[in-house]
Every structure is written in C-alpha cells, then in structure tokens.
Amino acid sequence: xxxxxxxxxxxxxxxxxxxxxxxxxxxxxxxxxxxxxxxxxxxxxxxxxxxxxxxxxxxxxxxxxxxxxxxxxxxxxxxxxxxxxxxxxxxxxxxxxxxxxxxxxxxxxxxxx
Amino acid sequence: xxxxxxxxxxxxxxxxxxxxxxxxxxxxxxxxxxxxxxxxxxxxxxxxxxxxxxxxxxxxxxxxxxxxxxxxxxxxxxxxxxxxxxxxxxxxxxxxxxxxxxxxxxxxxxxxxxx
Numbered sequence: 001x002x003x004x005x006x007x008x009x010x011x012x013x014x015x016x017x018x019x020x021x022x023x024x025x026x027x028x029x030x031x032x033x034x035x036x037x038x039x040x041x042x043x044x045x046x047x048x049x050x051x052x053x054x055x056x057x058x059x060x061x062x063x064x065x066x067x068x069x070x071x072x073x074x075x076x077x078x079x080x081x082x083x084x085x086x087x088x089x090x091x092x093x094x095x096x097x098x099x100x101x102x103x104x105x106x107x108x109x110x111x112x113x
Numbered sequence: 114x115x116x117x118x119x120x121x122x123x124x125x126x127x128x129x130x131x132x133x134x135x136x137x138x139x140x141x142x143x144x145x146x147x148x149x150x151x152x153x154x155x156x157x158x159x160x161x162x163x164x165x166x167x168x169x170x171x172x173x174x175x176x177x178x179x180x181x182x183x184x185x186x187x188x189x190x191x192x193x194x195x196x197x198x199x200x201x202x203x204x205x206x207x208x209x210x211x212x213x214x215x216x217x218x219x220x221x222x223x224x225x226x227x228x
Contacts (some may be wrong), residue, residue, distance in 0.1 A: 034216070043117070043203055043219035090156065100146065100169050101217055103156040 002027040002093045006104035014112050019078040021107045023065075023091030026072065033074040034092040034101070035065055044090060050074060061085070086111045115140065117220035119204050125226045131192040134223045138185050138206030144168075145187040146217060147179060150201040159202075162187055191225075199227045 007022040025031055032051050036044040048059025055067040065076045074091060091104040118137040126132050138145050146169075147159040158171040162181035179189040185206075191198055201224050205217040 036219075041221070043221045044205075044217075045219070046216055049216060098168060100158040100161060100171070102158070103148075105155040 002031060002095055002099075002102050004091050004093050004102055004104035006089075006091050006107050008107055009105065010108045010110065012110040012112060013081045015083055016080050019063075019076070019081045019085065019109065021076040021089050021091075021109065023074045023076065023104060024072050025074060025091070025093045027093055027095055029095045029097075032094040033065075033067060034094070035059065035063070035074075035076050036090045036092060036103075038088045038090065038106075040087075047076070047089075081109075081111045083111050083113065085109060117204055117206050117218055119202075119220035119223050121223060122221065123224050123226075125228060126194050127228050128194055128196060130194050131190060132194060132225060133188055133190045134202055134204075134225075136187045136189075136204030136206075136220060138187070138204075139208075139218055142206035142208050142218070143185050144207045144209070144215075145181055145185065146205045146207075147187070147189050148203045148205065149173075150203055150222070151199075156203070159189065194227045196227050199225060201225075 003026045005024045034049045035047040038044050048057045050057050050067045058064045063078045088106045088108045090106045092101050094101045120135045144163045146161040148156045150156050161169040165181045176192045181187045201222045203222045205219045207215040209215050
C-alpha cells in the first residue's frame with residue numbers, strides 16, 4: 001500500500017524567502033503525486049500534480065515540485081514566499097489502480113513579515 | 114460551474130445522537146469520496162462511491178455509513194456519536210471511474226462537534 005511522509009508539521013519562513021516543503025512517498029507501483037493547499041475553514045485546493053510526464057511540475061501561485069524517483073520524493077518549492085501562502089499543505093499519492101488517494105499529515109506554513 | 118457543495122457547514126450534536134451529512138458533487142462527476150480530518154490523525158479515507166456503488170471503504174467502524182443517489186449526490190451517516198467523531202468531514206468528487214490521475218475536487222467540509 002502506498003503512503004506519504006511529510007517532514008515537518010510546521011515550517012516558518014520570512015516573506016520573500018524560499019519555501020521548501022518536503023514529501024516522501026512509498027508506492028509499489030509508479031505513483032501519481034499531488035500537492036493540495038488548505039486555507040482556514042476551507043476545503044483542499046489542488047496546487048499541482050505529477051502523472052509521469054515531466055518530472056518538474058509547475059502549479060498555481062508560483063509553486064512547483066520535482067519528482068525524484070531515486071529519492072522517492074516530491075518536494076514542493078516556491079522561490080519567494082508571500083503572506084498569502086500561509087496555509088496547510090498536503091502531499092498525496094495515488095497509484096494506477098482504483099485505490100483511494102492517501103494523504104500525508106500535512107505541513108503548516110507560516111510566513112513572517 | 115458550481116463546485117462541490119456540502120451541507121450543513123457546521124453542526125453540534127451530543128453523544129449518542131446520529132448525524133447525516135450531504136454532498137452534491139460537481140455536475141457530471143460520478144465519483145464521490147469522503148474523508149475525515151482531525152488534528153491528530155490528519156485526513157483519513159472513509160469511503161468512495163461510484164454510480165451508487167461503494168467502491169472502496171476505509172478502516173472505520175460500522176457506525177459510519179454512506180450512500181449515493183442516482184443523481185450522484187451522496188450522504189454519509191454517523192450513528193451513536195462519540196466525542197472522537199468531532200472532525201471536519203470532507204467530500205470530494207472526480208470525473209471518471211478511474212482514480213489514479215483523476216483529480217479530486219473538494220468541498221469546504223462539514224464541521225461536526227460532538228458534546
């Protein structure tokens with residue numbers, strides 16, 4: 001069964017600094033990988049997804065993630081943090097069968113002015 | 114195009130009561146999934162329905178049940194509520210029968226508080 005580990009339940013960065021949120025996955029088959037963001041009192045919104053095309057995936061709001069099979073990682077980055085990026089971020093994995101999407105525990109991002 | 118709509122958004126129940134939550138998927142989406150979100154356990158999969166049939170079920174007790182109607186709307190029910198059932202219940206829909214690359218679109222959730 002697939003699983004996701006997000007390193008760091010809380011990450012704090014200064015406005016304008018690099019954002020790096022870590023995600024490692026485990027899957028017995030080639031995975032599909034997703035990053036979702038959740039703002040307070042809202043549902044989850046898709047940031048980006050990897051489906052075996054380009055390994056560097058660009059998403060909304062300036063975020064991108066790189067799929068590294070050798071490291072089983074799919075870290076999320078953004079060159080310059082903005083106050084509006086403060087939210088909780090979830091990495092998720094799916095395989096090519098009809099199994100449910102599995103989420104990591106989430107990383108709360110704080111942006112300091 | 115309207116998104117995934119969940120009702121009610123907030124509700125308070127007492128232990129032992131039951132609750133029904135409703136989810137209307139995006140028009141044309143036939144698959145509906147439910148997740149429970151708590152601070153301690155994160156997002157845990159409850160069940161998935163496709164064309165009125167339960168296709169997958171998570172590791173929750175039988176007090177948690179669901180169904181899907183012919184118009185793809187879904188309901189979930191929790192009977193004999195316990196304090197630990199307090200959570201944000203998220204519904205998500207997707208277009209096709211296959212999971213995998215098909216993106217889940219989430220509703221805003223129903224926040225249940227059990228007193």
